[in-house]
Amino acid sequence: MHQMNDLRRIDLNLLVILDVLLSEQHVTRAAERLHLSQPAVSHALARLRDLLEDPLLVRQGRSLMPTSRALALAAPLADALAQMQALLAPDRFAPVSAKRTFRLAMSDYGAALLLPGLVHTLRREAPGIDLLIIHASREGMVEGVLNGDIDLAAGVFPDLPAELRSTPLFEEHYACLVDRASLPEGDTLDLPTYLARPHVLLEMRGSGTPEIERALTAIRERRHVAISLPHWGVAPQLIRGTDLILTVSSRSLLNLDHQHLLAVPPPFPIPTFAFVLAWHSRRGGDPALQWLIEQVENVLS
Structure with a gap:
């Protein structure tokens, strides 16, 4: 008080x-x-x-x-x-004349899925709206939305604080990326091969991919991480011509060199997960933000 x-x-x-x-x-x-x-x-x-x-x-x-x-x-x-x-705020939001800057947090995976369609929409319908894209860990995204540094966060957030609101964008599953020539027995990856071969881990500031590790723990197994990276860009290049395995979200593997690289299902169950858009409850009355949320949803609809 x-x-x-x-x-x-x-x-x-x-x-x-x-x-x-x-x-x-x-x-x-x-x-x-x-x-x-x-x-x-x-x-x-x-x-x-x-x-x-x-x-x-x-x-x-x-x-x-x-x-x-x-x-x-x-x-x-x-x-x-x-x-x-x-x-x-006015009852109606006029995209064509709006002048705003929004701060969106997402990984490069989220950016690849969302930004091309979203930017095209903004340039066509709301050219006065600018975007500032922030790259952070899951924990950093949640903290940024809580303290007001981030307007919207797109990602995987299993346990959001009560102050935040979210809407699911899609349900996602994991896939394993391997060099096509490294699977001489066909287009499947068995568990002994998965466990015997080295792995590439994508993580940022320790956030990692806990879903994969929890799934391995559930079957009482562990994998050997040979390379740990904080970003996606170079990861597929490390797979070609090697015995490395990269286990990641399936949608991130859609536009790769499938002549030499192969995406296969993991040889053990990993639960699917929701990719969501999150914002602070106190921003619920901002018509411009609500319009932007609708555009993000439309990109993936």
Whole structure:
């Protein structure tokens, strides 16, 4: 309650500036995002410090680190601004004249599936909407949506916090990518071969693919990971001409060199999973965001 009383003593422009400063933790970047001069943002920060009787952001290297007071203000501030935006937003969203920037988080797998169709739609129907694509781990995506740094996150999120909302985009299953010549017995991969051969693991900041490891644990087996990568781009090239196996989402294997590479089912059961789009519940009243969610859904419909 104390924090909300503080917020009521500050005009809306200062609230907006504080919200962006807490997100960017950098005066110059905040000024660019707000379309203000750097001195204007610095002056606003000085006023906020005086009104709230707290430094709010303390310089550490090239960034500004939030104080404990600023961190306590961040959530109620974001909620208050989201409610104000929903209150003042027009009942109808006009894509053709809209001017917005949305921050979308997704892996390169998600980007390959979503972005070509989504970008074509935006250029045709909403050319004033810009996209900032963020690459993060599952945990980083969820945290970004929670703290307001990310508008939408596309990915696999088995356990979303109660504050987030989601819609499923499709159901996905795993497949194994191998060099076609490495399976002389045909187009199937048996369990002894799978376990005997080395594997490529795609992971980012330790998030890995826990579904595969859990499935192996369920049959009391383990695999040997010879190469661990944080990104998809080069992974298929590592398979061609080697005995390596890459177990990944099947849709990521659709446009590969199938003359030399072969996608086969895993030789043990791995549960399917839902690929979803997630956003914060406080953004539910933003008609522009809801329109964008509908466009993402249409891309995969």
